[in-house]
Amino acid sequence: MRRPVHAILGTVLLASVVLIQGGCTKRETRDILYIAMGAEPPELNSTKATDTESGMVLGHVMEGLTRINAAGMQVPGVAESWKLTDQGAVFTLRPDARWSDGRPVTANDFVFAWRTAVDPKTASEYAFILFPIKNAEAIVQGRLPPTQLGVAARDDRTLAVTFEKPCGYFLALTSFQTYFPIREDFYTAQQGRYGSDKENLLYNGPFKLTQWIHGAALRFEKNEQYWDQARVKLKRIEVPYITADDSARFNLFKDRKIDLLGLSKNSLDDAVREGFRLKKFAEGSVWFLEYNFISGRLTRNKNLRKAIQLSFDAEEFANKVVGIPGTVPGISLIPGWMQGKSAPFRSEYPVTAVGRDIEKARAYMAAFMKEEGLGKAPSLVWLTGESPLAAREAEYFQNLLKTVLGIELKIDKQIFKQRLAKMMAGEFDIVSAGWGPDYADPMTFADLFASWNENNRGKWKNASYDALIRKAQATTKAAVRMDSMAAAERILLDEQPILPTYERSVIYTHSDRVSGIIRRSVGADPDLSEASARE
Amino acid sequence: MNELKPSDFERAPSRQALHRISRPSLSYWQDAWLRLRRNRQAIFSLGIVMALVFFTLAGPWLWRQDPSTQLLEEASLGPTLGRKAVVVEELDSWSPEFADARATAWDRVQDLRVIGEPTTEGITLQWGPVEGAEGYAIYRTDRKPRGLNRLGLPLAEVKKPGQLSFRDRMNVEPRSYTYTVLPIFKGLEAEVYGRVKVAPRIALKLAAAQRLKAGARVGDTIVLPAHPFGTDSLGRDLLSRIIAGARISLSIGLLAPLLYMLLGVLIGGFAGYSGGRIDLAIVRGIDLVVALPFLLFMILFRIAFGVGPGESGVHAMVVAMVALSWPSSARLVRGQVMQLREAEYVQAARLLGARTGYLLLRHLIPNTMGVILVYLTFAIPSTIFTEAFLSFIGMGVVPPTPSWGSLCNDGIQSFLSHPHEFIFPAIFISVTVLAFNLLGDGLRDALDPKQRGSS
Numbered sequence: 001m002r003r004p005v006h007a008i009l010g011t012v013l014l015a016s017v018v019l020i021q022g023g024c025t026k027r028e029t030r031d032i033l034y035i036a037m038g039a040e041p042p043e044l045n046s047t048k049a050t051d052t053e054s055g056m057v058l059g060h061v062m063e064g065l066t067r068i069n070a071a072g073m074q075v076p077g078v079a080e081s082w083k084l085t086d087q088g089a090v091f092t093l094r095p096d097a098r099w100s101d102g103r104p105v106t107a108n109d110f111v112f113a114w115r116t117a118v119d120p121k122t123a124s125e126y127a128f129i130l131f132p133i134k135n136a137e138a139i140v141q142g143r144l145p146p147t148q149l150g151v152a153a154r155d156d157r158t159l160a161v162t163f164e165k166p167c168g169y170f171l172a173l174t175s176f177q178t179y180f181p182i183r184e185d186f187y188t189a190q191q192g193r194y195g196s197d198k199e200n201l202l203y204n205g206p207f208k209l210t211q212w213i214h215g216a217a218l219r220f221e222k223n224e225q226y227w228d229q230a231r232v233k234l235k236r237i238e239v240p241y242i243t244a245d246d247s248a249r250f251n252l253f254k255d256r257k258i259d260l261l262g263l264s265k266n267s268l269d270d271a272v273r274e275g276f277r278l279k280k281f282a283e284g285s286v287w288f289l290e291y292n293f294i295s296g297r298l299t300r301n302k303n304l305r306k307a308i309q310l311s312f313d314a315e316e317f318a319n320k321v322v323g324i325p326g327t328v329p330g331i332s333l334i335p336g337w338m339q340g341k342s343a344p345f346r347s348e349y350p351v352t353a354v355g356r357d358i359e360k361a362r363a364y365m366a367a368f369m370k371e372e373g374l375g376k377a378p379s380l381v382w383l384t385g386e387s388p389l390a391a392r393e394a395e396y397f398q399n400l401l402k403t404v405l406g407i408e409l410k411i412d413k414q415i416f417k418q419r420l421a422k423m424m425a426g427e428f429d430i431v432s433a434g435w436g437p438d439y440a441d442p443m444t445f446a447d448l449f450a451s452w453n454e455n456n457r458g459k460w461k462n463a464s465y466d467a468l469i470r471k472a473q474a475t476t477k478a479a480v481r482m483d484s485m486a487a488a489e490r491i492l493l494d495e496q497p498i499l500p501t502y503e504r505s506v507i508y509t510h511s512d513r514v515s516g517i518i519r520r521s522v523g524a525d526p527d528l529s530e531a532s533a534r535e
Numbered sequence: 536m537n538e539l540k541p542s543d544f545e546r547a548p549s550r551q552a553l554h555r556i557s558r559p560s561l562s563y564w565q566d567a568w569l570r571l572r573r574n575r576q577a578i579f580s581l582g583i584v585m586a587l588v589f590f591t592l593a594g595p596w597l598w599r600q601d602p603s604t605q606l607l608e609e610a611s612l613g614p615t616l617g618r619k620a621v622v623v624e625e626l627d628s629w630s631p632e633f634a635d636a637r638a639t640a641w642d643r644v645q646d647l648r649v650i651g652e653p654t655t656e657g658i659t660l661q662w663g664p665v666e667g668a669e670g671y672a673i674y675r676t677d678r679k680p681r682g683l684n685r686l687g688l689p690l691a692e693v694k695k696p697g698q699l700s701f702r703d704r705m706n707v708e709p710r711s712y713t714y715t716v717l718p719i720f721k722g723l724e725a726e727v728y729g730r731v732k733v734a735p736r737i738a739l740k741l742a743a744a745q746r747l748k749a750g751a752r753v754g755d756t757i758v759l760p761a762h763p764f765g766t767d768s769l770g771r772d773l774l775s776r777i778i779a780g781a782r783i784s785l786s787i788g789l790l791a792p793l794l795y796m797l798l799g800v801l802i803g804g805f806a807g808y809s810g811g812r813i814d815l816a817i818v819r820g821i822d823l824v825v826a827l828p829f830l831l832f833m834i835l836f837r838i839a840f841g842v843g844p845g846e847s848g849v850h851a852m853v854v855a856m857v858a859l860s861w862p863s864s865a866r867l868v869r870g871q872v873m874q875l876r877e878a879e880y881v882q883a884a885r886l887l888g889a890r891t892g893y894l895l896l897r898h899l900i901p902n903t904m905g906v907i908l909v910y911l912t913f914a915i916p917s918t919i920f921t922e923a924f925l926s927f928i929g930m931g932v933v934p935p936t937p938s939w940g941s942l943c944n945d946g947i948q949s950f951l952s953h954p955h956e957f958i959f960p961a962i963f964i965s966v967t968v969l970a971f972n973l974l975g976d977g978l979r980d981a982l983d984p985k986q987r988g989s990s
Contacts, residue, residue, distance in 0.1 A: 247951055265706075266768070266949040272676055272687045280689040319704045320607040321769075325690045381845055388948040392768055395934050399605045399769070410845025411934055427844075507689065 030535050031235040033514055033528055034258045036249045037242050038387075040215050042417045045195030046180040047117035048124050050455070051416070052285075052436055052525070058177045059524020060220055060237070062205040065091050065110070065159070065174040068523040070516075070530060072440070074171055078105050078181065078204065079159070086166040086476060088134075088150070091159040091174075098225040099183060100203040107153030109181035115146040116187070117178050125424075125454040126178040128447070129438060132167035132473070137452070168476035172439035175523060206232045206529040216242060233516070233532040244387060259511040259533070260526060264388060265323035268507065276509040280326045282337045283506045284521025285436040286445065288330060288498040289397075290458045294426045298378050299458075303368035305496040309354060310361035311404040318502045321396050322389065326505030329353070333449070333492055334442045334485070335503045337521060341478050345442050349486035351493065358404055365405045377406035383428035386413050393432060393501070423457040431457065434504065440522045443472065446485045449497055460497035567905070570981040577977020583970035591785050594778035600760055602779040603935040606747075606770040608655065608739055609759060610706075611953045617761040618709075620737040622744040623656050624753050631693075632661055632700035640666040644716045644729030650700070654738030655707045660714055661700040662729055668718035670694040673701050677710050683726060686715050694719075709737045765955040767945060773959055776937045780960065783938040785967075787849065788919035791856040796911055798857060799864030800903075806865070807872030808891075808899065814869070821862040829859050833930060847933050852925055856918060864910055871903040905982030912975030916968035923964055939964045 041054040049058060065079040080094040097105040117124045118139045130136045134150025150162035163170070173179060182194070186202045193200045198209040206226050211219035218239035222232055241252055246264040253261035254274065263271050263278070271278060289308075291299035298304060314329035328336055331353040332346070340348040369377065382397065384390045394411045401407040409430075414422060423431055435455075437444040447453055450469045451461040468488040472481040492498070510517055513534040518527035561569070571577055608620075632650075646663040653659075660673070674680075676687025693701055703714075711734045717724040739759070744751040751757055764773035806817035836851040836858075875881055881898050889897070923940030925931040932938045939960045946957030 247948065250951065266952050268688060269952040272678060272685075275678070275685045277684075278687070278689050315704070316607065320610065320706060323706050325688050325705050381843070383844070391934075391945070395769055396605065396607075398935055399603060402603075410843065412844030413929055414844075 029513065029533065031233065031533055032238060033234055033236075033260070033531055033533050034238045034240060035260045035526075035528070036252055036258045037218070037239050038244050039416045040218075040242050042420070043195065044201060046177045046182065047113060047122055048126070048195075049177055050125050051420070053416075055177055055436075056524050056526070057209070057218070058180065058205075059527065060205055060207045060529055061201070061203045061209055061223070062177070062180040063097075063226075064176065064179045064181070065093075066171060067175050068520065070518050070527075072520060072522070074175060077175065079174075082171070084171060086163070088160065088162040089170060090154075091161070093157045093159065094227060095157065096227040097204065098227065099186075100208045100223055100225050102225055103183075104156070105181055105183075105204050106156040107159040108156070109183045110159050110179075111149075111151050111153050112184040112187070113180060113182035114151050115149050116182065118149055119146045124178070128450075128453050128455075129173060129176060129178050132163055132165070132170055132173070134162040134164045136164065165474040166476045167473070168478065168481060169439060169441040169443060172441055176438050207237060218242075231530055233530070234528065237528055246388060253509070253511075256511065259514045260517060260528075261509055263324075263507045263509065266388065268324070271507075271509065278507050278509050279519075280505060280507050281519045282326065282328075282335075282521055283436070283504045283519075283525070284335065284337070285434045285504045286330065286333060286335045286500060287432070287434040287502050287504060288333070288500045290431050290433050290498050291460075291496075292426055292429050292431075292458050293460045293497065294458075297429055298372060298380065299429050301368050301372060302496065303364045303371065305499070307361045307364035307368060307405055308401065308407075309496055309499050310357045310364065311400055312499060312501075313356040314353065314501065316356075317393075317396070321392055322502050322504075324505050324507055326507070328503035328505070330500030330502045332489060332500055333498065334445045334489055335437075337503075338437070338442050338445070339440070340442065340482050345482065345486075348482065349489070351489070361404055377408070379408035379410055380429035381412055381427075382409045383412045383414065383419060383422055383431040385419055385432070386415055390432060426457065426459065432501075433457070437522045442482070442485050443469075444522075446472065446488055449492060458497055460495075462491060462495060462497075465491045465495075563901075563905075567978075567981040571977055574977040574980065576973050577981070580970040580973040580977065583966065584974060587781065587785065587967055587970070590778065591781040594781065595775075598775055598778060600772040600775040602771060602775040602937060604771060606743065606759075606766075608743060608770065609762070609766050610770040611768050611949065611956070612762055612766045612770070613953070613955050614765045615759075615762050617758045618737055619756050620739040620744075620759055621654065622741055622751050622753050622755045622757060623654055623738045625740055625742065631695070631698045631702075633695075633697040640664040642666055643727035644671070644718055647714070647716055647729035647731045649731065649733055653733045653735040655709055655735050656738040656740060657702050657704045658707060658712075658714075658733055658735055659700060659702045660716070660731070662716055664697070664699055665718040665727065668720060668725075669722075670719040671699075671701075672717045672719055672724050673703070674715040674717070675703060675705075675712050676715075677708075677712055680713055680715060680730070683728075687713075692719065707735055709735055764959045765953075767942075767956050768949060768953075773942075773956065776942060777939070777960055777963055780937040780939045780942050781963065783849070783932055783936065784919055784922055784940070784964075787853060787922045788915050788967075791853050791860070791918045792911055792914035794853070795857045795861040796864050796907060796914065799861040800868050800907060802861065803865030803868030804872050804895070804899070804903075807869035808876060808895070810873065810876070814873075817865075818869070821865055824859060824862045827859055829855065832859055833925065837930070845933055847936065848925075848930055849932060852922065852931055856921065860914075860918075864907070864914075867906060867910060868903055871906055872899055875899050875902055905978075909975055909979040909982060912971055912978055916971040919964065919967060919971075 037053060039053050041057045042051060043049045043054050044057060046058055046062060049055060063077045065077055066074050067077040069075045078093055078097045079091040082089055082091045093105065093107060099105060114130055116122055118127050118130050118136045120140060120142045127140045135144050135148045138144040139146050139149060152160050154160050181204065183202055187194050190200045195201055198212040201209060203223055206223055207220040208223045209218065210221045211217065220237040222235055226232065243249060246267055249261060250267045250270060252258045291305055293300050314331060318327040318329040332351045334345050336344060336346045338345045382394055384394045398409040398411060401409055422428060435445065435448055447469050449456050449460055451466050465488050468484040472484040475481055514531055516531040518530060519525055520527060641663055644662050644665055648661055650659040650661050671693045673690045674686035674688060675690050676685060678685055680686050690703055690705060691701060711732060713730060713732050715728050715730050717728045741753055744757055748757050762772050764777065766773055802817060806814045833852065833855040836855045837848050840851045842848045842851050875898065881894060884894060884898060922931060922938060926938045926940030927944045932941055942960035943957055946960060950957045
């Protein structure tokens with residue numbers, strides 16, 4: 001009886017092998033790029049999106065007044081020309097910019113999108129990025145109606161913006177997603193479902209979404225209505241896999257199922273063994289621990305925060321726990337790559353790194369316990385993501401704070417969307433978070449901890465910090481702006497509402513058949529809109 | 536014809552002695568033990584189970600390493616038996632070397648060399664200046680590079696004018712590395728590279744060394760703790776983590792089945808013995824519980840118990856298992872009891888006036904014991920598996936407490952580069968589950984009364 005069973009088994013196996021190989025050879029490759037994403041984009045409504053996954057998708061399917069080119073320069077997008085003054089800006093839109101349904105992109109589409117973003121009903125976390133526009137802040141606070149926003153469509157092709165105060169970096173903002181246009185009739189027709197699925201979005205960028213299997217796959221196809229057809233060489237971008245699992249993505253790349261791979265610490269050795277040509281770039285984001293300042297939280301106590309700061313060795317953390325070459329130990333909020341007046345901001349305003357000093361840390365801890373009247377070290381809730389690095393970081397700090405300060409950390413691991421929700425709701429003592437730049441100016445980091453910023457999740461409030469940020473936002477003079485931001489940075493580093501941990505570096509590799517992939521610190525990354533793929 | 540004697544008319548002796556059973560009388564359990572002993576697989580499994588219990592209870596005394604102590608210098612190490620490390624100073628105050636303006640520049644990277652002693656705490660490279668280079672890119676590989684291929688890790692770009700040195704501290708391991716330094720012209724890496732091979736020594740910073748051995752001084756050689764199963768990605772000893780994890784995994788694996796079997800036996804026994812409407816109602820109740828989804832209730836119990844974020848959900852897990860897993864054992868016992876209740880000897884005992892308690896204790900429970908025991912040995916591995924699964928998806932134990940499931944979860948992240956982190960805990964789960972299953976198999980055969988006296 002044994003033989004037939006084996007024979008049948010053999011045939012089944014053989015058949016499946018043939019099927020798998022058949023599947024492989026059938027796969028189209030010419031002008032198609034395959035990638036995997038770490039998570040599904042949680043929000044494709046451009047007025048509300050905050051995260052990098054959504055930003056990457058939006059950057060491919062939408063276009064603002066300007067865009068950032070391969071060299072990192074601001075170049076014309078929907079606007080073909082503009083005029084900037086201290087009082088405002090006038091943009092002239094190109095006549096051939098179209099929505100994916102063929103109708104032209106008009107100045108009204110920008111007016112509508114921007115008004116929606118500042119509308120208190122939208123409750124956009126990114127509303128603050130429109131604050132350079134007149135009345136934006138008052139509208140967000142509900143003191144004025146959205147129609148009072150300082151933006152007007154003089155005609156279909158002329159958009160006039162009035163500034164609240166002179167703004168030195170407005171042009172850099174116009175390529176950001178919150179500034180993308182939305183067409184009013186389409187938006188209202190979706191009845192609150194705008195951006196929730198591929199049919200609920202209208203596209204004006206180089207690509208459009210033609211498939212979105214939630215949690216499983218995405219497909220971008222070239223948008224035939226896009227004005228700059230010459231720029232787009234790819235026919236499709238396929239995202240057949242959405243997985244946060246690094247080793248799964250590594251295997252997908254090795255099996256030539258995807259063309260672009262970011263490498264985690266665990267897969268670096270294997271990548272070297274496989275002989276991949278590795279590339280490195282400063283991803284731009286700064287990572288930090290953010291403390292909760294909501295009343296009743298122990299993390300409001302500065303001595304506790306100082307104690308944690310002095311227990312931490314940023315260089316050991318960057319080299320041994322993060323373990324990605326190029327990782328910069330976190331010493332400040334404004335990253336090392338950011339330009340200041342004429343040289344990198346950090347070289348113009350140097351920051352001294354605070355090293356580990358266990359005795360001092362314990363002294364601060366003792367002072368904290370005395371002030372709070374605690375008999376024994378408290379336990380704190382540590383909110384974090386689900387990536388292997390997030391887990392490693394959490395357990396590193398758990399052990400560090402336990403051995404040095406006696407603090408018990410309760411690790412609350414959450415999926416991305418849930419973590420954002422919990423951060424918003426303030427359900428944490430310490431959250432491990434990161435911030436990627438929205439535009440190429442130190443302000444994109446500096447105003448993050450202004451008390452009015454929705455993304456200041458810990459609700460830290462410091463009057464002099466706020467005043468310095470306001471001062472920097474009210475002038476176009478680079479020297480004044482940079483000086484105030486540097487002064488604000490010093491306050492932040494002294495008060496420690498955050499503990500910077502590292503500046504991320506990404507090691508990646510791509511398959512030989514593709515070229516023209518743009519990696520950047522500012523803007524949608526990776527940018528595949530100018531990539532090309534051979535057979 | 537023979538003469539009859541009076542003795543012939545005496546009463547013949549009783550032949551009872553001939554009927555004496557030659558084998559010693561064996562109780563049911565003795566008999567079962569005899570049969571189990573003949574089953575080699577089962578005895579072997581019993582040995583493994585006993586060894587595991589010993590491992591769990593005595594492990595922490597025999598293997599005195601703390602499961603949560605991290606030593607980042609020893610992260611992701613394969614199995615080792617005490618490596619030797621030299622104690623070095625804290626090297627934080629390193630500043631790069633800059634070119635002397637008068638130095639002659641070459642057309643390629645020349646004179647690439649290692650400064651000082653290369654150790655796992657840092658390797659310092661220095662090289663001669665290249666004419667017109669705006670910076671240098673440094674690559675490191677533990678393989679053999681071929682020309683510009685297989686350069687390995689892009690460690691850094693040195694862009695400060697005149698900087699001609701670099702210190703590598705990025706996860707340096709005691710293996711042979713090849714560094715390639717390429718000059719950069721106009722943003723592009725040029726082919727005129729220099730290359731050097733380095734084999735660093737294992738080193739430990741003074742502070743870390745003093746934690747291991749009080750009074751350690753710079754220059755001393757100290758022996759690092761042995762790690763027979765290697766370490767995990769934060770340099771924690773895997774053997775001690777597996778021992779600690781065994782405590783969680785085995786205690787849940789034994790406690791939960793014992794509790795829910797007890798509940799099942801009580802409910803099933805009651806239903807089977809009562810019969811009639813009570814039985815019907817209980818059986819419908821059992822059907823209801825069977826239909827409840829385990830994972831959902833697990834989450835509900837977590838909320839009901841107020842298990843906050845980052846707190847251990849082990850008690851909620853045990854309660855959910857007990858509350859939802861008893862029906863199958865209840866069904867089993869009910870069937871047995873119903874069958875036994877109608878057996879002639881039970882009927883006879885009842886006619887002779889035996890009370891319910893006597894019937895239960897003397898006849899019903901002892902006769903279902905075998906079935907219960909077998910069921911229990913199968914329930915234990917499945918519970919261990921459930922615990923492993925729940926900890927794997929993050930619903931069970933929380934860090935730093937390890938369980939076999941969470942160890943597997945951590946290990947699988949780096950399975951390709953450091954397979955030992957996954958394989959060792961996985962072996963323990965597999966062997967335990969297999970041993971309990973084989974033991975259960977053996978017990979089932981041994982306790983089956985139909986096989987009595989056979990084999």
